[in-house]
Amino acid sequence: MEAFSHLLGGLAVALTPQNLLYCFIGCFWGSIVGVLPGLGPLAGMTLLLPLTFKLDPAGAIIMLSGIFYGAMYGGSTTSILMRIPGEAASVITCIDGYEMARKGRAGAALTIAAVGSFVGGVISVIGLMLVAPRLAQAMLAIGPAAEFVMLTSALLVAGIASSSALSKTLVMIVLGLLLAMIGNDPLTAAPRFTLGFLQLADGLNFAALAIGLFGISEILLSLKLKQDERPRAPSLRELLPTREEVKQASMPTLRGSFIGFIFGVVPGVGHIVSTYASYALEKALSKRPEEFGKGAVAGVAGPETANNATTGSAMIPLLVLGIPAIPVTAVLLSALTVHGVQPGPLLVSEHPQIFWGLIASMLIGNVILVILNLPLVSLFVSILRTPVGYLAPLVLIICIVGVYSVKGSAFDLGVMALAGAGGYFLRLYGYDMSPLLLAFVLGDRIEVSFRRALMISEGDPVIFLQGPAAQTFLFLLVAALAIIAGGAFWRSRKKSAG
Amino acid sequence: MISKHFARALFCALAAAPIPALAQTWPARPVTLIVPAPPGGGTDVFARQLAEMVEPVIRQKIVVENKAGAGGTLGTTQLVAAKPDGYTLGFIWNSPLTSSPHTLKVSYTPDSYRALMSIGYSSYVLCASPEFPASNAAEFIAQLKANSGKFTYGNDGVGGTMQLGAERVFRKLGTRVRAIPFGGAGETAKNFLGGHVNFYGGSLPPIIPHVKAGKAKCLLLTSAGDNEALPAAKGLDAIGLGAEETVLWWGLFAPAGLPEDLAATIEKTFSEAAATPKFRDAMEKLGGVQRVYDAKKTGELVRSELAALGEVAEAIGLKKN
Numbered sequence: 001m002e003a004f005s006h007l008l009g010g011l012a013v014a015l016t017p018q019n020l021l022y023c024f025i026g027c028f029w030g031s032i033v034g035v036l037p038g039l040g041p042l043a044g045m046t047l048l049l050p051l052t053f054k055l056d057p058a059g060a061i062i063m064l065s066g067i068f069y070g071a072m073y074g075g076s077t078t079s080i081l082m083r084i085p086g087e088a089a090s091v092i093t094c095i096d097g098y099e100m101a102r103k104g105r106a107g108a109a110l111t112i113a114a115v116g117s118f119v120g121g122v123i124s125v126i127g128l129m130l131v132a133p134r135l136a137q138a139m140l141a142i143g144p145a146a147e148f149v150m151l152t153s154a155l156l157v158a159g160i161a162s163s164s165a166l167s168k169t170l171v172m173i174v175l176g177l178l179l180a181m182i183g184n185d186p187l188t189a190a191p192r193f194t195l196g197f198l199q200l201a202d203g204l205n206f207a208a209l210a211i212g213l214f215g216i217s218e219i220l221l222s223l224k225l226k227q228d229e230r231p232r233a234p235s236l237r238e239l240l241p242t243r244e245e246v247k248q249a250s251m252p253t254l255r256g257s258f259i260g261f262i263f264g265v266v267p268g269v270g271h272i273v274s275t276y277a278s279y280a281l282e283k284a285l286s287k288r289p290e291e292f293g294k295g296a297v298a299g300v301a302g303p304e305t306a307n308n309a310t311t312g313s314a315m316i317p318l319l320v321l322g323i324p325a326i327p328v329t330a331v332l333l334s335a336l337t338v339h340g341v342q343p344g345p346l347l348v349s350e351h352p353q354i355f356w357g358l359i360a361s362m363l364i365g366n367v368i369l370v371i372l373n374l375p376l377v378s379l380f381v382s383i384l385r386t387p388v389g390y391l392a393p394l395v396l397i398i399c400i401v402g403v404y405s406v407k408g409s410a411f412d413l414g415v416m417a418l419a420g421a422g423g424y425f426l427r428l429y430g431y432d433m434s435p436l437l438l439a440f441v442l443g444d445r446i447e448v449s450f451r452r453a454l455m456i457s458e459g460d461p462v463i464f465l466q467g468p469a470a471q472t473f474l475f476l477l478v479a480a481l482a483i484i485a486g487g488a489f490w491r492s493r494k495k496s497a498g
Numbered sequence: 499m500i501s502k503h504f505a506r507a508l509f510c511a512l513a514a515a516p517i518p519a520l521a522q523t524w525p526a527r528p529v530t531l532i533v534p535a536p537p538g539g540g541t542d543v544f545a546r547q548l549a550e551m552v553e554p555v556i557r558q559k560i561v562v563e564n565k566a567g568a569g570g571t572l573g574t575t576q577l578v579a580a581k582p583d584g585y586t587l588g589f590i591w592n593s594p595l596t597s598s599p600h601t602l603k604v605s606y607t608p609d610s611y612r613a614l615m616s617i618g619y620s621s622y623v624l625c626a627s628p629e630f631p632a633s634n635a636a637e638f639i640a641q642l643k644a645n646s647g648k649f650t651y652g653n654d655g656v657g658g659t660m661q662l663g664a665e666r667v668f669r670k671l672g673t674r675v676r677a678i679p680f681g682g683a684g685e686t687a688k689n690f691l692g693g694h695v696n697f698y699g700g701s702l703p704p705i706i707p708h709v710k711a712g713k714a715k716c717l718l719l720t721s722a723g724d725n726e727a728l729p730a731a732k733g734l735d736a737i738g739l740g741a742e743e744t745v746l747w748w749g750l751f752a753p754a755g756l757p758e759d760l761a762a763t764i765e766k767t768f769s770e771a772a773a774t775p776k777f778r779d780a781m782e783k784l785g786g787v788q789r790v791y792d793a794k795k796t797g798e799l800v801r802s803e804l805a806a807l808g809e810v811a812e813a814i815g816l817k818k819n
Contacts, residue, residue: 323704334542345710
């Protein structure tokens with residue numbers, strides 16, 4: 001119960017009026033940047049970073065991390081209502097969240113996402129409190145070789161779980177990996193497929209690609225398919241989830257919490273991979289996998305919980321090792337170092353008020369967020385009452401503003417337009433966009449970890465089978481494939497028997 | 499027709515009229531400070547803190563614009579293309595100026611920009627695990643020489659200042675240590691602590707907490723002098739290679755063609771702010787050492803470092819892409 005007494009000390013820090021205010025500002029601002037497509041937690045935090053130079057270190061990190069986990073709440077809103085991913089970790093929610101909205105269950109989807117985010121966020125903070133040092137050691141064991149095995153396995157498993165035919169999924173994965181190649185070679189900086197554009201030196205902009213593939217292609221498709229397929233605004237009575245929906249959401253929410261917490265330590269892409277992993281797991285465990293892609297409650301509850309559950313564990317590398325594993329925690333690191341606090345193995349003992357104050361504030365912040373977000377559900381849903389003649393241009397404007405706001409680059413708008421046109425044709429022929437985006441996100445790291453591992457081993461591929469981390473991931477891959485194959489086999493037998 | 503000609507003539511006359519001494523009116527409007535790095539990193543933080551200290555002196559706003567990408571060359575390219583009127587300045591670390599030109603096609607040379615001043619530096623350091631059989635710089639070098647090509651060290655990226663600086667030393671020692679490029683010092687630290695590479699190579703702040711916790715011992719700095727924060731590590735002076743110093747440093751630059759008197763005003767304003775004890779504290783918190791150089795010295799440093807790193811890049815077979 002030592003952790004408990006520390007937590008009380010942390011509450012004393014987090015509950016001072018000014019820190020409570022910073023926490024609220026962070027959560028509020030985070031919700032806003034999360035809802036706006038394109039703007040993600042990173043942009044939201046860097047905008048407020050200079051402001052924190054004047055605060056004390058505890059206040060600074062409380063406010064900035066509020067933006068981080070706050071953005072994970074808002075991210076699902078546009079995914080569900082308009083099929084525009086609010087940020088990368090909400091791509092998968094576009095699938096079943098939007099289908100739920102089409103059935104008039106937008107309110108239920110948003111509520112389930114908000115409650116799932118809360119559960120995931122809280123479980124993740126508790127995990128951070130209890131097992132941080134051990135998880136940090138596990139993280140260190142993941143070298144380049146193990147990272148390659150892990151990411152490739154994730155891509156394979158998530159790909160197989162996609163709703164489209166396996167051949168089509170593989171096409172999209174390869175396409176995503178190819179698109180990830182665009183830009184300067186991450187190791188030698190040699191330009192690849194940049195066609196001489198300096199704007200492509202750092203690769204395609206993820207927001208432009210994702211919003212084009214999902215948002216723009218949806219507008220084009222809705223024009224072709226006419227208006228009867230668009231989301232229906234529910235009446236006030238239909239806003240809350242039904243008893244059946246709550247039942248369907250409860251287990252995925254719990255499982256999503258654990259998946260998210262574990263994946264939070266994956267460097268760089270944990271929050272995104274966790275949503276795909278949760279979706280794949282829920283589909284494999286579901287008694288009615290055919291519902292996935294057509295508005296399955298579990299397909300919203302699991303991933304939306306998982307992406308929030310990564311927020312606690314993503315802090316672990318930073319707080320225990322002083323190493324930011326994702327860009328967001330890199331901003332937190334600089335907010336601390338500006339004040340002369342260098343996180344590392346000694347942070348907990350040297351600056352307990354920062355460590356435990358942060359943990360306490362994350363618990364409080366999650367409560368603030370769920371109170372903040374639930375009443376907004378009815379407000380957001382009312383957007384769907386807009387006549388389609390106004391809604392389509394509105395969605396288009398949101399897409400354009402969202403993409404432009406990321407870097408202020410008109411070039412990215414061109415990328416978005418092209419991605420929209422490409423996405424339209426691909427979706428017309430039944431290709432699923434989500435494996436492409438996952439492959440695009442992972443492509444860079446898969447390539448770099450592969451090359452690094454071989455540089456370390458001087459070209460010997462056996463390195464991918466060595467070490468406890470790589471072997472664990474290989475075992476998990478086999479287990480995941482067995483669950484998926486077993487589930488399919490069991491269902492087909494049941495079908496033929498029934 | 500006449501009136502049109504007259505208007506044109508008048509316009510030309512006005513445009514050609516001698517501009518009143520710029521330095522006396524500068525700055526009449528906010529100054530843009532291009533930082534070719536993302537927000538939150540050391541370069542960005544120093545730029546913002548320096549700007550904050552200069553603002554009350556010049557009584558104008560300094561707008562920090564982060565133009566990150568392509569190893570800092572994107573923002574630097576933008577700076578040299580700006581009008582040399584003192585309203586667009588750049589706060590740049592040395593890599594886009596002295597390292598990147600050897601591996602990337604850049605559109606600028608030292609003639610495209612004008613150095614105004616520099617604020618100081620931060621050394622790179624090589625660290626080994628606590629079990630490594632060397633307890634000082636001399637023993638470390640002996641190990642490197644005896645095991646050429648066997649050890650690996652993590653660095654900040656192919657052709658980056660850290661790698662070129664380290665290779666500069668290895669080359670003088672006549673030994674080879676295999677370079678494994680990572681995305682930054684944090685990632686290098688993680689792979690070093692996990693035992694995936696033999697040595698940590700990178701800036702000081704990420705590794706110092708682990709030295710204190712007994713998880714790493716730092717042995718050799720790439721600066722000429724020693725560093726108080728790491729008493730066990732030696733600078734290059736101690737092994738007779740002081741001339742091979744390569745550090746991370748930061749300076750203020752303007753597009754070439756900035757009028758002489760204006761350049762002098764800006765140099766003086768920023769140098770005074772950078773030399774204050776307050777700024778020294780700010781730098782120390784991020785592992786930096788205050789060392790204010792004037793415009794002339796900064797410009798010479800760029801040229802000599804560019805030449806020295808060019809030799810290293812060629813010797814280790816880095817090609818320009």
